[in-house]
Amino acid sequence: MAKTSNKKELILTSAYRVFKENGLEDTRVSQIVKEAGIAQGTFYLYYNSKMDVLPDLAQQIISNYTQYLEEHGDIEAGLDYNLRLAIDRIFEANQEDRTIPSIVYAGITRSGDIDKWDLIYRPLYDLVANYLEAAKKNGEIGTDISANYYSEFIISLIESTARGLILFQQSPEEIEKYKEELSSFILNAVYWTPVKVI
Template sequence: MAKTANKKELILTSAYQVFKENGLEDTRVSQIVKKAGIAQGTFYLYYQSKLDVLPDLAQQIISNYTKYLTEHGDLDAGLDYNLRLAINRIFETNQEDRTIPSIVYAGITRSGDIDKWKVIYRPLYDLVANYLEAAKKKGDIGTDIDADYYSEFIISLIETTARGMILFQRTPEEIKKYKEELASFILNAVSWDPVKVL
């Protein structure tokens, strides 16, 4: 079993590097296996195509977010602290690696495996929902806030904004301002009494 896990991990590590170097369209399975130093048939034991690798790469990225926030987050520190922690981590990851988050997102949506996408994100959504529930108990945000829905809105908004910083090539000063405004926007949104649309 360890040997199998190692080969799959080797494929993922190599795919990550090749996607980063070449982009989604110009990456070939042959390039991935060459970098991994394995036979092409070995790749097909785990994946049917290069697109099939992308959900597992997404899993790694989202798991890294969740692990970081679990290790550094603190429910007692309040929503503001934990929200800013999430914003900073997601922005930093997107700034450090400007290609992979977009490639993974494009790849999963093109592969049509949206159900897998939801499963991949669930631990991160649940973590943010816990931040929101703790804030509700402390009376810091509206009690009508549905933590499960809002956690998805919040993560989507942070990721979309972080990707926009890359797309529009914002300066470090602009990025800092965007992060501040984003945190303020989200905190204000959860503090309001929600308007129920019938």
């Protein structure tokens, strides 16, 4: 079983490199298997096409965010601390690798695997929801908010802002300002008592 896992990991690592170098449109399965040093038939034991690789790549990216927050987060430190940690990590990951997140998200959309989004993101959403629940108990934020919904809003906002800054090629100083304002915006949103729309 370890061998199977290793081959799949090898395919994913190679696909990551080839997608990064060539982009989604110009990547071929033949290039991925050449990079991996495996037979093309081996690729098809795990995936039907290059597009089928994309959800697993997305899962790796999101798992890296979650793992980082689990290792460095501290629920006792409060929402502000953990929120800033999430913003820093997601911004940093997008700045380090400016092509892969966009390729993965575009690829999932095009491949019709939207239904996998929740499965891929659920551990990260749940972690942020735990931060929000702890903040509600500590009186840091309003008790009326839904931690589950707000966790999705927060992650979507952080990711879309981080990706937007890549497109507009902001300076490091401007990126820091965006991070500060984004943190303030989210904290203000959760401090408020929501008005229910009827």
